[in-house]
Amino acid sequence: MDIIAVKVIVALLFGLIRFVFGIFPIKVYKWLKSGKSEQIQSAVNERKQKTLLYIVAVVQSFGGGVLFATTFLHMMPAVYYSVEELREFGIIEADYPYSQLVVSLGFFTVYFAEEVSQWLISKTPDKPFKKHSKGRVSSTTTIVSIEKEIPPEFTKIPNGMAFEVEKKNEKNNNFCEKNEKYIEDNVTNELVIDSIDQSVQTDNDENLKISENLENNLGLKHEENKEVEEFIEEEVKTQQQILRCFLMIMALSLHAIFEGLAIGLQRSITSIWYLFTAVSIHSATILFCIGMEVVCLGTSPRSTMIHMSILSSTSPFGVLLGLVITLTTDLHTRAKSLAIVLLEGLSAGTILYITFFEILSREKGRKGCRVLRAISIGAGFTLMALLQCLKIDT
Structure with missing residues (x-):
């Protein structure tokens, strides 16, 4: 061959x-x-x-x-x-x-x-x-975000809510006035305490909901950032x-x-x-x-x-x-x-x-x-x- x-x-x-x-x-x-x-x-x-x-x-x-x-x-x-x-x-x-x-x-x-x-x-x-720090949010940012989310009606304690007491008849005698005044003051104090408790409780509930929403949003953002970083790493690899x-x-x-x-x-x-x-x-x-x-x-x-x-x-x-x-x-x-x-x-x-x-x-x-x-x-x-x-x- x-x-x-x-x-x-x-x-x-x-x-x-x-x-x-x-x-x-x-x-x-x-x-x-x-x-x-x-x-x-x-x-x-x-x-x-x-x-x-x-x-x-x-x-x-x-x-x-x-x-x-x-x-x-x-x-x-x-x-x-x-x-x-x-x-x-x-x-x-x-x-x-x-x-x-x-x-x-x-x-x-x-x-x-x-x-x-x-x-x-x-x-x-x-x-x-290079991985960035995950899950870290400054306390200042958190506070500002929470303050922006809190409704204004829950940031103030209601004024004069139970403080208005009808004026009594001045013609009554002093004894009756004192007794009525004493009773009204007691009722007023109880109403004020109840009003403050309700307001504080409402504020706490709202702040808790806002904090949970904020944490959920931050958690979602962290998950999204993590997915993006993993995607970029896989592409580079x-x-x-x-x-x-x-x-x-x-x-x-x-x-x-x-x-x-x-x-x-x-x-x-x-x-x-x-x-x-x-x-x-x-x-x-x-x-x-x-x-x-x-x-x-x-x-x-x-x-x-x-x-x-x-x-x-x-x-x-x-x-x-x-x-x-x-x-x-x-x-x-x-x-x-x-x-x-x-x-x-x-x-x-x-x-x-x-x-x-x-x-x-x-x-x-x-x-x-x-x-x-x-x-x-x-x-x-x-x-x-x-x-x-x-x-x-x-």
Whole structure:
């Protein structure tokens, strides 16, 4: 089969494999949520989740061994051979480890790109919305509000309500006047006391009603303010999640483009399939883990499929880009050899970074299944080492 057709087929398979493993967590999440009752479902889900994490850890460890062998047994020697071609053209004359230098440049390029992405994410504040003090109303404001609400007829004690006593007949004798005066004064005092009690009681009732109405109004305002603040906070958090998701997709897309580029720059069919096998194992496990995290956060299946479509299209783009580069110039020109050295160095540095900083360091930090994970890493390395032997024999 022609090498161009092989690269096109590999690009299509690359995109399909990444997309399938990216959306597979949707089915897995439904499987984890299946159960008869809540108690049974909780116990079953816990067992299922432990089994799933166990399988994912083993597969990721296996992928780490695969990429470790790919970096040191395939990609770095390829960069070295490209540098030797530059020596044959006379572009390089000094005895300097240019291949290691180019791989290191590729490594630090990806490293600083990751650091910039993490810096942009860290610059997004975790608490962007400053909460104002809730439920605090000054006593002055409360008093003024109450005074405005109190009707004027309840702010004054009625004057002369029982003080008007009809004038008695002056013709009566003094004894009768004194007796009548005494009786009237007693009645007047009782009426005054009753009037004051009624007025004060009425004032207290009105003030109590006004205070309750005022507290209810303030409570409603506090609830409205709380709802507005919660709405604003949710909007800001949503914007943060969108920014972080965008940066994560950009960083992963950068990795995927260079991974695909490494395949597209290969010059033999066996090298293409060798590298495709190694990168597919790694990218499939990474896409599965990312998809699982996205689904567990409550993202809708439609949004998950959109994200995975973007991520799955970047690797085929890298493969096709490498194919275009190999077709535009002659394989034995100086410019072509120099371009291949730089691009292969970036690709090798990318996979070197992924191997140590994203896979082996993470697997080293896991607590469970240490022996089995170590065996999985060794098995992945052994598999790719055997494939490299078959490639050399071919």
